[in-house]
Amino acid sequence: MDEQTDGGAAGRHTPVLLQRCLDLLAPALAVPDAVMVDSTLGMGGHTEGVLRAFEHVRVVGIDRDPQALALASERLAPFGDRFTGVHAVYDEITDVLEDLGIPAVQGVLMDLGVSSLQLDEAERGFAYAHDAPLDMRMDPTTGPTAADVLNTYEERDIARVLRVYGEERFASRIARGIVRRRERAPLTRTSELVEIVRAGVPAATRRTGGHPAKRTFQALRIEVNGELAALERAVPASIEALAVGGRIVVESYQSLEDRIVKRALAAGATSSAPPDLPVEPATHTPYLRLLTRGAEEADAEELARNPRSQSVRLRAAERLRPTPDHLRTPRRAA
Template identity: 45%
Template sequence: MSILLEMTREHVPVLAGEVIELTDPRPGETVVDCTFGGGGHARLLADRVSPDGTVIGIDRDPAARSRFEEFAAEARCETRFVQADFGAALAELVAEGTHADMILLDLGVSSFQIDALDRGFSYVYDAPLDMRMDPGQEFSAADLVNGWDERRMSNTFDRYGEERYSRQIAREIVRRRDERPITTTQQLVDAIVAAVPVPARFAGGHPAKRVFQAIRIAVNDELGQLERALPLAWEALSIGGRLAVISFHSLEDRAVKRYFADLARGCVCPPEFPICTCGRTPQAELVSRRAIAPTPGEIAHNPRAKSGKLRVARKIAADRIPDPGEIGL
């Protein structure tokens, strides 16, 4: 069982002080942590909403449940866990009429997942090529690496990994898998290293880092998940509620930035119109104009925080819920 094979016993929550300061949870409030992980943020949120508030934790990874149970045993407020992807869980909360005062999405993977020796998220340990956050999902990294055509793989490495040698790597993977399927992380690392020119193997971190990130994002449909969740999270918030998103990839941050900008935008009539005919009013107030990044001190203490970006929006009206498709996310 993977939890026994975990190397790490903690996940240091990223931008934790900033999340608490900007969302300012109060006693009695209901908060939803859509990405419970190790409960680092949830513990801080529980301290703020106790004694009569509620923390609802969501995670698609069943391994998070035992960590949630430990958290719940210590918490001084009401708690509840939903094991599902956050889109499905938020839809359930909306359907049952739950009103949240604060919702957090801390995207990506946890240290528990990266450091689990048998889950294949890391290029450091040899493991089955898996990378599913939810092991109940069918599609795994091995399916992608052995099943996708060269062009699709190359585009994925480029888009989600910003990998300079995406074409060469995809070609090498296809060459090797034609001889025998690539089923372990070490086989994938070997293919990547062989495809990267020798000087580049020693520059810009581990040569497999970007491709592993790209495959993980694709296997778990991380951008699709975010786009489905944003309108549901917005709908689940009460007026005055705060939505906080921590992202680790420029495409995620761009989607959040655009969604929040659309929520905060009022009238869209052409400037030459003497009066407003669109009737559109802002639905959100941006709690900070710019994305908040970790301080150098936080990065020194927790290098995994490095690319984190936090955005927070406060709901001020409930007249419209933008559709990510219409915004072009």
């Protein structure tokens, strides 16, 4: 993270690949009365960039973290009714827009992963470098904590979470260590978890590849917040929210997120007709156009300005036509 001195949202957050996001969204946001959804508002950096660059655009900012929403709303107050903040998870975009009476939008921006605020607030338990309660909830008002997961899951389920969501090679050893430790007393602190991970990862591995607890903390954060399940729903729902000509830009920070985004965008950009048909029916032509060649990464200038961009993978697409009925994702029941 960048070293920041200003206590407000603007001083605590440098948005990743901001100019590239603005350039990709610009053609879609050029229409009169354009609306963009910032599905992961965070500290409001990307939204502020959009509101400054496009003086006619309205932004709906969604975030599940009440603290982030409050700080961003304060930051964006000078833009008046051009900004609307909503406390929700990004897979609820359809309901959010219905409640606001917005039938379709011209842009959707998603900046995934843990936010600057969550990393900087040590007591939230997201950072392995600081001792704190084992919480890790993006919305601290609801749901189970990381401590709940570690103290109640079966050993095999802890191992599965670490292996699948953290791609941790030593998941079984770490899970075994967690269960042994909790037999003496429930785990409550991040420092306890770091100690268990260090003991479970061989010394030779600990000397390479960064902090040994990085993958375990990532996995627990994803599990606690249901991040990948929400993202699986959110990307198709966000595409459905786009008007024809609208654009979606997504920034991912780890391979599991990027894989979900890649799959959803590629599905829309690929013909759904059987390959042996001599003529492609109009109902099977692609409804998305990819705007990036693969996933774009940060260049040296961006990395120097904002270290958080080191792992970013950016993908974008434009809606060409409505999604054909046979490819629509059924809406989840309320």
